[in-house]
Amino acid sequence: MNNILGAKISTRRFDLLKAYLYIGTAIASSFWLVSFYIDSYYLRFLFTICVALCFASLYFLYRKPRIARLIFVIDYFITVIVCTPLIGKEGMFDIFYGFYFLLITLLYSFRKEKVHIITFFSLTTVAWIFLISWNYFGINIAEIDTENASTYFYPITFLGNFIFLSSTLISFAQKNERYTRIVNEKKNEALKILKLKNIFLNAINEEIREPLNSIIGLTHVLKDNNPRKDQEEYLKSLNSSGISLLELFTNVININTLESKKVSIKNRETNLNTLIENVIQIHKTACSQKNVNLIAKIDANFPTILIDHVRYQQILNNLVSNAVKFTNEGEIILEIKILRKNKNKIVFSTNVIDTGIGISKDKIDVIWQNFTQASNSTARLYGGSGLGLPIVKNIVRSMGSDIQLKSEPNKGSHFYFELTANIAKTSKLRIRNIAKVKKEEITVIQELANKKILVTDDNKINILVLKKILEKENAIIDEAYNGLEAVEATKAKKYDLIIMDLNMPVMSGEKAIANIRKLDKDIPIIIITASNSYDLEDFKNQNISYTIRKPFVPKELLQNIKKAIST
Template sequence: MTKYGLRARVYILTIIPTLVVGILLASYFTFNRNQQLDNFVIEQGVNVIEPLAIAAEIGLSRYNREKVKALISVTHRKMSPLIKSIAVYDKHNQLFVTSNYHRNIRLLQSDPKLPLPQSTQVEIYPDRIILRAPIWAEAEGSFAAFSDGKPELLGYISMQYNKDRALLLQFRDTTVALFIVLFGVLISVLFAFQLSKHVTQPITNMVKIVDRIRQGRLDARVEGSYTGELGLLKHGINSMAKSLAEYHEEMHQSIDQATSDLRETLEQIEIQNIELDIAKKEAQQGAKAKSEFLANMSHELRTPLNGVIGFARQLLKTPLNNNQADYLLTIEKSANNLLAIINDILDFSKLEAGKLKLERIEFNFRDTINDVVTLLAPSAQDKHLELNLLIDPDVPEGLRGDPLRLQQIFTNLLGNAIKFTHQGEITVSITLVKKQGQQVVLNASVQDSGIGISKEQQAQLFQAFKQADTSINREYGGTGLGLVITQKLVQQMGGDITLESEPEQGSSFSFDVHLELANMVLGAPLPLNALRKLSLLSYEPHHLSQKVINGLAQQWQLNLQSVSDQQQWQQALAEFNGTAVIGHSDWNSLEPLYQKITEAKQKQLEVIVLVNSSDPDVHQAIIDAGAKYCLSKPLNHRKFAQALVDDLQEDVRVISPISRASRVKLQLKVLAVDDNAANLKLISAMLNELVSQVDTCSNGLEAITKAEEQHYDLILMDIQMPILDGISATQKIRKQSRNQQTPIIAVTAHALAGEKEQLLAQGVDDYLAKPIDESSLEKLIHRWQPNAKQLTTNNKGLTAKPSTSLEFENSSLSWKLAMQRANNNQSLALDMFGMLQESFDEIEPAIQQLLNQQLDVDEFVLIIHRFRGGCAYSGCQRLEDLSATIEDSLRQAHQVTEIEPELLELSDEIDKVKQAAKQLYQQLAES
């Protein structure tokens, strides 16, 4: 049954239209009748008041109250009870006379704020009508004055007319209309009942029969005599029942046969299921063995094959006869085909079983974080940023976890902070959140005062290949994977990473990591007993740097006196006896620092200087000024402790490179332009030993600005740079600047045929290939400035004991070559190598994106070009050769498929360099 049956629908469709039509007609006639009655009453009232106003004119003009009252009283009595009251008001709107004074007499008065009525007015209320008519002085023989030829308004007459009779008639008419509507509805109900009885009863009987058929009683039939559509429905139901009975019989026979067949089929399926289950287990075991084998053999398969390809290509570069060259080309082609197949298999195995697993090894937490901060400190110092590491004294030093992945997290966050901060400070803070049993939860944050990140940019910051700056000429570069990797690593360590940032207000990345306590603290122990005996006077204007010193003093139980301004410094010097620690941030202006060293030395104090620079020349100049030790910020706790107890090894004292004999410098002003920080740092170091003044900038736009402001004797211009390339910058300098005639030397790692000729044709004067050799640079300067004035500088005052010699050679890293490229400056060589390691975070994801066709070839060429420049000065000859091969191949053929083996070989070589770096740093620590 439906919600509304046929009976209900008959009633609804019969009664509702009648009810609606009746209500509408009754409403119309009632409303019309009420309007007619109201109009009649108003018309009757107007016919009374207007003659009355004319008749009252003589009495009002003569101010005869008795006459007017008699007039209105007669009218009131004749029209009672229709008229409740009549009142006459003079021209001042004051009551003159009334026929019936009552408490609501003021209702008859016109609003005092409005002018007197000039014509008949009608005010209709639910139970009464107020009429007002003006009284004019226009009767013959009137004593009233005339104004401007018009009769004067003497006042007005007001009358309250009752609607009682009209309301009674309206009620009567409404009641009659309502009874008529109800009578019509009653008639409709009677008709609907009769119609329902003759239609719904047969249908109800048929529904019952259909329900019996549905229950399986197929012999049920509809009885009775029906005509029209009901008769057709009766015959249809009976025919359906008969057909169903026949089909039911046939179905029973078919079911019996199908049941017999199904039994046989089920027996066969059961046998097949058993066989399939056995085959499935065998296949799973085979797949598992295949995945484990491929996962274990990935490096062993790819490494020797990359070696075959690499050495085949190296052999092709040697003199060969035709047969030998043909054989080698065949070997290379076959190896490339095999490598493509192996890579496909390895990619499939990674999808099945390749997941990152964190190590659980014991390590020294403070040393691990110090390594990251020390590695990235030069980048911050070059931008004059104050970098601080604040580790809470409650944080345990001996922990168990994955130090390499932990360093990767801090490297990504700190590297981003340095990249996006142009001035101010960067602070790395680490605190203990919880320590329960062997479990330790640490909270770390990296705060900067950089450009900040908007809410829209934050929404896509932790998405792969997404960056805040997505424009074509991105200022900061990068692949957009660093933060995604960081987030995944933090999550695998049981924590989560959050970001708080506002544009131009800096950013703060905060995350938690879950680690375990180590059974023992690794690393050399600190001389705590000797430290407890010391008295320390610390002068540090920068409050965060002072906070670092205070934390170490508290942890080591030092007797520390801290000052932060000149007045406090002078007062403390007068009474202090011990070691003075002087912090200085601006390494471009050392005179204030020299003054404080002199003041401390006059008090016979030992001086340790903390300077925001890793430049060995700056350190040596500070030591020459009287400091006992010069340490770089951010403060390394081990070096600081050893310096305090005078137990520092010889190589900790920062000394200049191996002293040379008197060096001839040229009085020249040179501008060096390069977007690679490592290249720029090295070429600046080389130029500072050859010329009197060196200016640097990192892109072509900066070079144009400096060329417009100053004149230079020589400009060294990198070719491929962001924002504005070297060729465009050269052409603009030639057109309009102070250096239109200045020799401009192209410095590039390109070695393609015809490259030098193309550059010379585009406006440069000469060509200098990377990696830059000091002798080649010196020859080039003398060639273009043969008449430069010579300045002789004697370095005897800077002569110091040479740095500890370090012998480290393997196939991936040659420290001897790195020292040669760094002009035998070990500190500079270490900086160059550190910058190369930083670039791994950019090149490795870029390789995977290129292989997966997620990165544009032109963008990868820019990345590999920057990477190649860093390799040139770090002693990684094989890494440099692979980068050069990949870059040159992409520039010529622009096909990724042709260099896939080299890309995979480059990834393997980067892993080898990382392993060599660990051995190198371990050897440095032990030396």
């Protein structure tokens, strides 16, 4: 029975059926009254049945609309087919029969009710041929003469059809206008919620990063003060938890940024050799702890290129971090290959290959979804938020490419993508071979002993962390708790380096840097900030050495400080 009745009727089709029924009932009732006037028994009998079926259909309209539709369709077909021969040969208009029959198909969904539409189309074709043949051979009952047809039946039919079509068009136009208004209201509401969410996340970004910086920084400080073995384990767990929380929060911020607006790609001159060295430095400790070799390969004579180095390094960090997480032995290879190159452009591939647990083919599509991993057991065993790879996919697409994955369970995974970049005009070629990473220490570029460093931050714990890290290197540390104090201190004393926070009371870091540059154009300045809204490019006219995000890793901070003082 359900097959005959068809699928559930949508709101639009229900309104169309309602219009059909009201107009059809009005026309049939008018014809029924006319049949009394012209004293036609046949018409009276026919339209009595027709009107009865129309009212039966109206009865079911709000109760069981699919039954109402079926009754109306049967009534409609019978009326058109039976009425036509009554008009007579001279009054027939064959071309409109197909139009009348095909109107019925509008009551059915092409996507869900193709069988019904095909059936009615076939019936329409047969009925049309039948009526044309009837007209051709002149077989008719001629119950309605041409004069009555012209006086009563044609005007009623045309008027009814005109009212039906115009009212339907007006109704649909009004509905479209209402739906458009509702959609726009919902869209504006969603945009407002999205804006509030972004404001909220940006607001708590610094509020979370500041205490995390204190937690992670103090664990490093305590670890360097010869703790007992049991204390060392506690500190390791505390540091690991802090880093995990930071990674989760950073990924949430990143995925929110990527999904809420189009990613802005800022191409700048980039030496991939240096960039890859930075990636290796970040992940070498984790690889060393798992006894996994981290290998970097880049083709010889790879030129300096124009690329968004921040986004590209974010891709590499997430891919390598993912590989480290799921690789317990063997090696991880980060490989950059030149595919094609001419004077101005280069096409190169980026490959991250590991010997980890791998992924089955049926799970490959799943891992690109937010907060999703290959399985629940994977999430329990290896942890992670399930956001790293979706972030990678979003950024790679924003850079005009798409990331691919080849993987086999228990054999490993191979992530790869291609990028096209312009070659920098000032490109300096640099030969780079394989770099194996084990338990290496950072090369000391310059000792910090007796170097005078001004640390500026409105958070006392952050200053404490920085002081402990730098005093261990025998540096001489002065403190400033806002931008104005930093400017006054610079006037009074010559420093080898200034560490500057940005969001501070009294005077912001930005204004302080501008004032300090009026006093000393060459003093190295390193910005340490919890904000995501700043980049080194924002301070290109202020000669800033480095911009470091909180929370920072002490070894990386020291490396950048030593580089800044050396240059």
